[in-house]
Amino acid sequence: MTLIREEGAVKDRFTRADTLDAALEIDGPALVPLTIAADFAKARPGAEFGISVPGSTPIEDVRPHLGGATLVAVEFPAFADGRGFSLAKKIVREGFAGTLRASGPLIADEFADALACGFTEVELPETMANRQPVQQWLAARATMSEHYQTGYGRGPSILQKRLAARKGA
Amino acid sequence: MYRYDEFDERFVRERVAQFRGQVERRLDGSLSEDEFKPLRLKNGLYLQLHAYMLRIAVPYGTLNSAQLRQLAHIAETYDKGYGHFTTRQNLQFNWPKLKDVPDILGLLADVEMHCIQTSGNCIRNVTSDQFAGVARDEVEDPRPTAELIRQWSSLHPEFVWLPRKFKIAVTGAEHDRAAIKVHDIGLKLKRNEQGAVGYEVIVGGGLGRTPMIGKLVREFLPKDELLAYLEAVMRVYNSEGRRDNKFKARVKILVHETGEEEFRARVEEEYAKLDGPTINAPDEEVERIAAYFAPPAYDTLPEASQVLDQARAIDPELDRFVEQNAFEHKQPGYIALTISLKEIGAVPGDMSADQMRAFADVAERYSFDEFRVTHAQNLVLPHVKKDDLPAVHAALKAAGLASANAGLITDIIACPGLDYCALATAKSIPIAQAIAKTFADRERQKTIGELPIKISGCINACGHHHVGAIGILGLEKGGRENYQITVGGDATEHAALGERLGPGIDAEDVPAAIEAIVETYLAEKTGEESFIETVRRTGAEPFKAGFTAFVESRAVNSEAAE
């Protein structure tokens, strides 16, 4: 797995575990499926953990865990499945301030969109990272410097910039 | 019309560079074909039967002469000297090379054009009424709304990987020429009882394999809430639209399966969570865009033109042309003129580079440098002085663009079909050509009157056959091309889907079958009824009977010949 952020590749602090037993064996933060998140939190009170949720998950199912988890990994079954982008928007809207991860076979051309929808990082299978190394991701992110949609990305939208220019003039 | 500012300009230039990089990464293997395909589609590039095809966005069908001249230049430099106007108000080139596409995009950017989202599972190029700003029955010009949506939907970070394509149409008029009831979202500008302007919002219409008429989801949406409401609809669709079966992935299926009321509730629930003011366009921005669509500097003229009246009296060809192709303008002394790209025997929607240049000259000189593309694959000169019509007609005639058949039985919509399209199951254009030849006689066309025929070469329905007064669908049956015929389809405010008349027939039989259908109409019609009005009154039954009789007589003839 390769983990990519805006500034480049980073090390993954989290270890994935599919069962509660496996999760309890882990030193350091565990990344667990939504279904065992509550049990894990009970068994290891105060321990740092992340939850893994398919992009198709309704926000109602994610919401109860957003207070406890410091990482939410949204799983993309395929690069062309855009549900994860909407789920990210909804998670951010809930006030989640931890790390939001897009996980799956995404392509570099989606990096800017993922960041604009609120993701912090992308976790790639190794086969993808071999074909599209980190440099391609960073280059792809920088291709478009402007966006029209207000409420996405960090900088102001084109509509906001026009308004500011008008007010300043 | 709208002109790019520095932001729009930079956006489109960067998009060109982005695509150039994507092509390079495809060639060096960084992107697989499966990954590259949706990326090229989102930039309008298809792979067809013989070559690539590039679809260029004509936002809400509006162009100027410099743009058309550039298209002519591209057609000659990178293609085979012609372009094809589509049922989505766009333009396609049928022979570009992948290696040339980035340069073509650069040339397009030079004239404020692009190919963004003319294909792929994203929000497509927004379409509108070809008589926007001209029609008398208009509440408000729909083009500023369409332009706002064009900007908002361009490379939208959240909505570029939808379950399926998504088409939005806007109209500002009472009479719907934008087919809003058969779009994923249809918007109609209207006034509420207090006189405020807003939108009627229709969701879930569409053609294709499962044609449906859209459902009213919002009776009145205040105008300044548009983008936030669209975001809510798109988020519900992106999250919940089906992804397990591409034939059930359009929003119409979601609306249908969820139920109209429940779908509406989910949209409203999502909408309630949004912080509208942070999403919607500021008033200043809406006004900035609208200012580009202010009426041009018309001369003050009397409604009637003596010059024109006299010219019509001595030139029957001009007279017919004006009678058939003119559309009433709200400004006295002006008309809008439909330019039919349906000369008898020609390919519907095709235009040569020479014709483009000639037409650009006419638009520049006589129509405030502006023209429109219609979803019937024709063009419109929106603001022609009646006094200028004789000169305009002469110039058009010299360019082979003066066919006086707008709206008649020979003004046929046809998708590219098997002559180009990789998805086709049957030919489409040759059928249109054969029908047009059959009904070439002018008097006969006039007697039959308004009769939109629409032809698709497969179930995807790009030729909109479901909403043709006569619809023709080409399929493959037993290794042969086979055509199903429907009547009663309508894309206007009376939106209706056509009803099938009987079994499919061979290509050779289509023109005679259409003749049989027309005979039924002429026998059934009362008074001044048009074809569609007659079908609406009588239902499909008499047409089925006539068609069945035709099919039986064919069977007898072919047996006798054996």
Add this chain to the structure above:
Amino acid sequence: MAKDHRAGSKVRGDRLPAILMASHLLEGDTVFLSDGGWTLDPTAAKIAHDAETAAVMEAEGKAAAAANTVIEPYLVPVDLTDDGLPVARHFRDAMRQKGPSIHPDMGKQAEFAPLD
């Protein structure tokens, strides 16, 4: 036009003889596998008369696709003319061998000797 490309055509009966048809990635033209690589000329297409040859050709097509030279290669069942030239049995593949029926001045039919 709808989104997905449809490679291959439904043909009933014999799959042989066959030729291998694809699209050239960079140019977009329809190309055929010949004895000496890919050709634009439909009359120069290599003909598989037996299943083994067809399988070898198909593998060659897959390799060329993997090498980013062609896209969507597939075997096309053909009939042979008196001169031994391959004419696709399905009307869709035959259209690709010739070019658009509405433009005899364009495509293969304008550039190469006719197949029949």
